[in-house]
Amino acid sequence: MNSTAQLRAPYAEALRSHAGQDWLRLNVPGHAADTAAASSLVRAFGAGVPLLDFPPLLDGIDLGTDTPMDEALALAAAAWGARRTWFLTNGASQGNQIASLVAAALGRTLVVQRSVHSSVIDGLVLSGLEAAFVHPSVDTEQGIAHGVTAADLAETLARHPDAAAAYVVSPSYFGAVADIRALADVAHAAGVALIVDEAWGAHFGFHPDLPGGALSQGADLVTSSTHKLAGSLTQSAMLHLGHGPFADVLEPLVERAHRLVQSTSASALLTASLDLARMTLVTGRDAIGDSVGAADKIRGTIRALGRFAVVSDGFGRFPDIAAADPLRIAIDTRAGGIPGHEARRRLARDHRIMVEVATDSAVVAVVGAGSLPDADRFVEALHCLPSPLDGGADEPLRLSLPEPGPTRLTAREAFMGPSRLVPAAEAVGLISADTLAAYPPGIPNVLPGEAVTAETVRFLQRTAAAPGGHVRGAADPGVTRLRVVG
Structure with a gap:
């Protein structure tokens, strides 16, 4: 090499x-x-x-x-x-x-x-x-x-x-x-x-x-x-x-x-x-080292200021995690009083800062190998975000990943077979003909051939309603209808 x-x-x-x-x-x-x-x-x-x-x-x-x-x-x-x-x-x-x-x-x-x-x-x-x-x-x-x-x-x-x-x-x-x-x-x-x-x-x-x-x-x-x-x-x-x-x-x-x-x-x-x-x-070994240093600086400053939490700090609780990518900066914004989707929207609108992805609870920033972002600008903007949940408002429930429904057909059988669109509520219990994935990150929440669950419908509709939320494979932006087999 x-x-x-x-x-x-x-x-x-x-x-x-x-x-x-x-x-x-x-x-x-x-x-x-x-x-x-x-x-x-x-x-x-x-x-x-x-x-x-x-x-x-x-x-x-x-x-x-x-x-x-x-x-x-x-x-x-x-x-x-x-x-x-x-x-x-x-x-x-x-x-x-x-x-x-x-x-x-x-x-x-x-x-x-x-x-x-x-x-x-x-x-x-x-x-x-x-x-x-x-x-x-x-x-x-x-x-x-x-x-x-x-x-x-x-x-x-x-x-x-x-x-x-x-x-x-x-x-x-x-x-x-x-x-x-x-x-x-x-x-x-x-x-x-x-x-x-x-x-x-x-x-x-x-x-x-x-x-x-x-x-x-x-x-x-x-x-x-x-x-x-x-x-x-x-x-x-x-x-x-x-x-x-x-x-x-x-x-x-x-x-x-x-x-x-x-x-x-x-x-x-x-x-x-x-x-x-x-x-x-x-x-670019030296440049990559500088990138890692910049990401470490961001995480260290966030820890020191105490408002937000670093998601990877909790990786040790999971037996399947052997290491963490130091160029990924996942921040628990909910811990700092603001949902991830809202944090992402405000960072872009008010500070012209783009992060890779937001979830209900967090934002994920990435540092390219060899790039050197302005760490101070990002940390300052993050800590300028308001806390919409302050002032006595009830904190919304965290949006948990739904358990998938049981598999009834192969993905090919369900995707290629006869299908029809039905209202989302009527799709519960039926077999999905599509892959539906909250995006990003694009991890499927329901697969062709799996039974649709009420929990999954709620999750996808709430994701679609969030600022910047999108469900890949959905028949309409609000996930009001689903394509099912039959």
Whole structure:
């Protein structure tokens, strides 16, 4: 990883060189990098963006043998410790869909952490696999899910000898890191591969103050959302294959599934950003250390001032949490007298500060690996927030995660079968045809094939009504109707 080759970004360099030539572009994209004809693009993004916007299959860049693209992929694999890496231009969601499709060749049932991202459930719809769920620990005070223990995974695998693979999430949206080594050992002992949705951990392993990456802990296939904290452009990601006992079987399957779902017009801009992000991570140890220091400063100041609480300070209560991502700053705003959704709204409106996500109880801020935010500005704005709950008002109940309903059909059967829209109250007890997920973070609260519960309906409607709240997959913004099987 420290070789001189890692100091280059071969694909990005080749793309810049290609763009610097005097081309008459009579191919797609239709703007043809004509700065006059594409004036709106130039005004919005500058001349460099359309000039670099080339289609795939260019001689000397990604077509042929030993191309800059080949070199960029090999450097990424070396940087993350993978046997092989694929670049993705439809986000980590695409990686999760590929992993689910691959698993269908290995068995009939995917053992899945129940708090996976909704894209994994989309993958179940595509693959037709049955699912057996491992339930994560839940912080009932915060209403957030963490990870799963090796013991719980082993128990579920033992009940499903036809398991195709085990699918877990680490880190969680709130920065909880699972014991991937123990989970990998359990999966391998059961004769199945461990797939890890490490969307939020693409930066892991690039600094001693960060947790180790899932590949280094024995994971077999890892989805990495490189754009989140590792510095590439939004919608770019990677999929990494490990060196474990399933590598020979998985590699050709992943290659074929990647061709199935990757665009034939993959963005050169997104691809180049992945190449550049890898180079920046490998060479940016000092900058990453400064980022960790800034995040530590924010948490330390919040603790010292005493109004709010740091969510990760309570991680020790949960046996499934092995570490915490120091670049994730989850703050219990309810402890300081203001709901998370209201805190997020006021931070944006009054202070022009964007945080990653809000829940009923908390906000989560993130620090990109290598970035250096104004810690004092954030802490000051946070402590300028009013306490709407003061003055004798009753404190609203915390919004707890609902227990899922029982599974009646596979995700594919429910999603693809006949369905109808009914008022939400009438959907209780019926089988959902859709994935419904409070978003962000996009963790499904009801899956296709699961029975709808009254508790889930209340949770989703209250989430949708909150400032900034959104339910992915809902038939209408207020979740007044649900699509059910039948």
